[in-house]
Amino acid sequence: MKRILTFSLLFFCAIVKGQIPEDAIRYSWYPQNATARILAVGGAMGSLGGDISATFVNPAGLAFYHVSEALFSLGYLENNNKSIYRDSSSTSSNGSLPLGPMGFIFCEKNNKKSASNYAFSLAFNQKAAFGSFTRYSALNNYSSFSEQFAEEYSGSGLSINEALNSNTPYPYTSAPALYTYLIDTTRVNNNLFVMGAPENILNAGQALRQDYSKRTHGGLYELALGFGGTQDSKILYGATLAIPLIAYSSSTIFKETDTSSNAFNKFKSAQFQDDFKTTGSGLDLKAGVIYRPSEFIRVGLAIHTPSILFLKDTRTTYCSTVLESDSGTIESFDVSSTTFTNGIAGESKYRQSTPLKAILSASYVFREVEDVTKQRAFLTADIEYVANGGNRFHSDNEAPTVEEENYYKSLNKVIKDLYRSTINFRFGGEIKYHTVMGRLGFAYYGSPYEDKTFRANKMLLSGGIGYRDKGFFIDLTYVHNISKDANFPYRLSDRANTFATTRDNRNTFAVTFGVKIP
């Protein structure tokens, strides 16, 4: 009961908590996934209706259904990534099989002449596909990955013994770095400092070879129950109760190597691997209305409440360091974070609230007639507002510490300052000749960052064909997605940061297959 009350309060207050700022936009900045038919018209469908995708965009569109149907969508996604890091270019690629919308539409009655109409949908969809592989490599003469741990530990006030304790607040970062001597204390003029071993190379005016690779898997899924209805076929309304399901995993490996031939400069190489997995579920509500001021014209408005997600992160890091002594002796150290978390991977529970979303849409449908031989075409467009800065995180551990609560408060402040609201556009059209259809579409998703340096955006070009006859339909679509973003391998607060610019070229092939149920 207590959990339900908390859940309800969160639902309306939109309180959120998170882990690191980059986690915030994972569940809010992604292109819309839909059936192959809707993907082909840029994903625009806020006012179109008559497609199961309406369940996830504007449930009022379900009221256009007069005949029940069942359908299934599947895709193949090929991701080609190009990264530029410190003037060096790298490429990587991977493939995945994202799911599309699938489920059933139940019509209240198959009465095509009635002005009033009701329809329900039971649908499942993979809203976002997180499968990707990013890799880059370059020389760096300015900063080291180890400096983030030196920063963290120097400000902790903990002794080395305290930092290595099984209750350490830094089991994934500073503790492994200290254990393997990637960072250590050093004394200058009788004052103590914390220093990363690779800094010896940089302070000597030489460069480090840095290699970064990150593999991600999983997706944001949604199980939804939608309803759409109308009394007079002029104003259509609808609502969807959805359960978002999160399954995300990430494995990041960062390696630094001494590029000099000096065998006495105290550092040879280091590798840090960070594996974490996020799982959880939540709840959200979508409501919408479509207005038909005259025949052929449809205007839609949909509001998506913040998704309240109850998430759990499971994390393990590995650190290995190879050092050179003053005499040239090679020493190797390695450790897993489980050494500091009682032998098992650490688990952190938290709540996240995704931002509010609003979609304004309009469509023009040539020939809104029942006779399919007279149906000709449609044009549709969406304008979508997403308040990315509205992402919030909060601890969901049973007994969160004061430090943990303070961290989440600060995190929410950073998210508010770091991210901005975006206006996204989607539009497209279809031409129909009896049983065959052809489609084209375009979509643009703006940068979620306040800092204009990053120039991030997503641009999608799409096209497809469809066939509908003898009680079934099949749609095939190709989408080319160009996504630009910034990737920080690490962040420092006392030095200028360095980041990679990434350009993902995603080729998606989607197919939807369905049957009409008389």
Add this chain to the structure above:
Amino acid sequence: MTLNMIISYLDSGKNSNFILQSPNDHFMKSISLILLMFSFALLSCNSAFKSMQTPDDVYYSVPLQEGIVKVEPETRSHEENYIRMQSRHSTWRNMNNDYTDAYYDPYHYGYNYSYYYNPYYYSFPIFCCNTCLSYSIPINSTPRMTNLGSYYNTSTKVVNSKTGQIQTFTFKNAYNNSNQSSKITRGNLFGNSSSYSGSNEGGGRSYSPSNSNSSSSGSGSSISRPSRY
């Protein structure tokens, strides 16, 4: 429980990512099963549309001005409603039950022989062992934290190569993305021995532990660093 099962399945990554050289058998079986079900549905449904057009609900909508047919709600007699209610729930049946002897009552057959034939009766107490305790290793619940100050990094400290003094430069969007960068160059944050006086003026990653045990080779803790040569 069901949600957890779904999440566990999704989390396996078997349905969203795969290695191209080794397609996942479990995933392929699931897809095959779904496709088989759809094929069956297709065969059973499409026969109804052989002689008529396949409707397209994206296009078709009832005209606004004409052709609208008002559908009156279906009316039922009181007796019909009562029969419907009786057929759905035993409460309504029991209100007018002619079977006074439960032995002949078709709705209570076998329920009075020590519940022997009652399919809902179980003679042993059913309990859940919620209070059973088992020892478990405490799980570290530290969040995935980062230095949030680094997201506001608009200043950077460098050492003046001529004077050796540490200086802080503040400007917006302080990024160093090139090894040829002349705008921001790396400085040793300790400063040199002549310029650094041990005060806070130079900043840097100075370290003040909470107790004096800050040697490089920790001892007395449950976890100690390996020793070095």
